[in-house]
Amino acid sequence: MIEEFFPNVNWERMWEATRETLYMASISVVATFIFGIILGLLLFLTSKGNIWENKPVNFIVSSFVNIFRSIPFIILIVLLIPFTKIVIGTMIGENAALPALIIGAAPFYARMVEIGLREIDKGVIEASRSMGAKTTTIIWKVLIPESMPALVSGITVTAIALVSYTAMAGVIGAGGLGNLAFLEGFQRGRNDVTLMATIIILVIVFIIQYIGDTITSKLDKR
Numbered sequence: 001m002i003e004e005f006f007p008n009v010n011w012e013r014m015w016e017a018t019r020e021t022l023y024m025a026s027i028s029v030v031a032t033f034i035f036g037i038i039l040g041l042l043l044f045l046t047s048k049g050n051i052w053e054n055k056p057v058n059f060i061v062s063s064f065v066n067i068f069r070s071i072p073f074i075i076l077i078v079l080l081i082p083f084t085k086i087v088i089g090t091m092i093g094e095n096a097a098l099p100a101l102i103i104g105a106a107p108f109y110a111r112m113v114e115i116g117l118r119e120i121d122k123g124v125i126e127a128s129r130s131m132g133a134k135t136t137t138i139i140w141k142v143l144i145p146e147s148m149p150a151l152v153s154g155i156t157v158t159a160i161a162l163v164s165y166t167a168m169a170g171v172i173g174a175g176g177l178g179n180l181a182f183l184e185g186f187q188r189g190r191n192d193v194t195l196m197a198t199i200i201i202l203v204i205v206f207i208i209q210y211i212g213d214t215i216t217s218k219l220d221k222r
Contacts, residue, residue, distance in 0.1 A: 008190040013180065018200055020094045021176035024166045025204070028101035029159045035106040036158070037151070039065060040113025041139065051135055069107040073165050076104050077172060097174035101165055109158045116150025117143055149220040156212025160205050167201060177201055 039061060045051050046058035071079070077100045081091055084099045124146065128138050144151070170178025177197040185194030 006192040006196050008184075008188075008192050009196050010184070013184070014193075014196060014200070017175065017177045017180040017197070018204075021163070021166050021170075021178070021201070021204070024094045024097050024101060024169070024174070024176055025159065025162050028098055028105060028162050028165075029155065031098075031102045032105040032109050032158055032162065033155050035102065036109030036155075037113055037144075039106060039110035040117065041143070043110060043114040044117040044143075045135075051129070051138065065107040065110050067107075068103055069111065071104070073100070073104050074168050074171075076100050077169060092173045092175075094175045097166060097169035097176075100169065101162055104165060105158050105162050108161065109154055112154030112158070113147070113151060116147040116154060119150060120146045149216050152212060152219060153216045156208060156216070159208050159212070163201060163204055163208070 042052075042061045043058065043065065046054045046061065048055075068076070077097075080100045080103065084091060084096055087099055088096050090096055120143065124142055125138060128142050133141070166174070166176050167178030167181070170176040170180070171182045173179065177200060181194045181197035184190060185192075185197060
């Protein structure tokens with residue numbers, strides 16, 4: 001039945017492309033979550049009135065975040081070709097897309113982390129400081145737990161953006177559903193291949209959104 005509507009789809013290749021997309025998205029989401037939280041904490045802690053208030057450091061980190069989250073992803077991939085070749089050794093395949101995916105998404109997520117941290121009641125932070133809590137204790141026991149619903153909500157949005165980024169990366173040879181839709185679908189005029197790749201991407205996005213919303217609702221104590 002399904003073969004009648006998608007006669008040109010090579011299902012083995014389609015599932016392989018899906019695996020490549022999931023691989024790129026999952027690795028980059030984990031790395032983005034880690035680096036994004038680090039950058040977000042630096043932005044928050046070095047801002048005016050906070051524990052590590054430091055205007056030069058805050059300016060440098062803020063500038064880095066603003067620059068890299070403003071560059072269109074397709075241009076960022078091209079700009080990072082020399083760096084990617086040094087780190088990965090090639091520009092072809094799913095691993096080659098990872099540096100651009102992480103560098104493109106981490107600054108975007110860092111701003112969401114900063115916003116989530118700013119929503120924490122300052123009284124809670126001041127109470128911890130007055131009781132002699134160390135900075136590391138405040139970070140792990142106050143800042144991250146209190147902002148966790150916002151952090152999960154933010155990484156959900158970022159993960160969805162990363163899925164679309166993998167599709168763009170696929171157009172220039174990184175593999176995945178974007179690569180399949182472009183080479184096997186668009187260039188050969190096989191609209192059913194492009195449609196199926198799009199449907200699978202939409203399913204992945206809906207699953208990510210559902211999981212993210214479920215976790216956020218369970219973490220939100222309000």
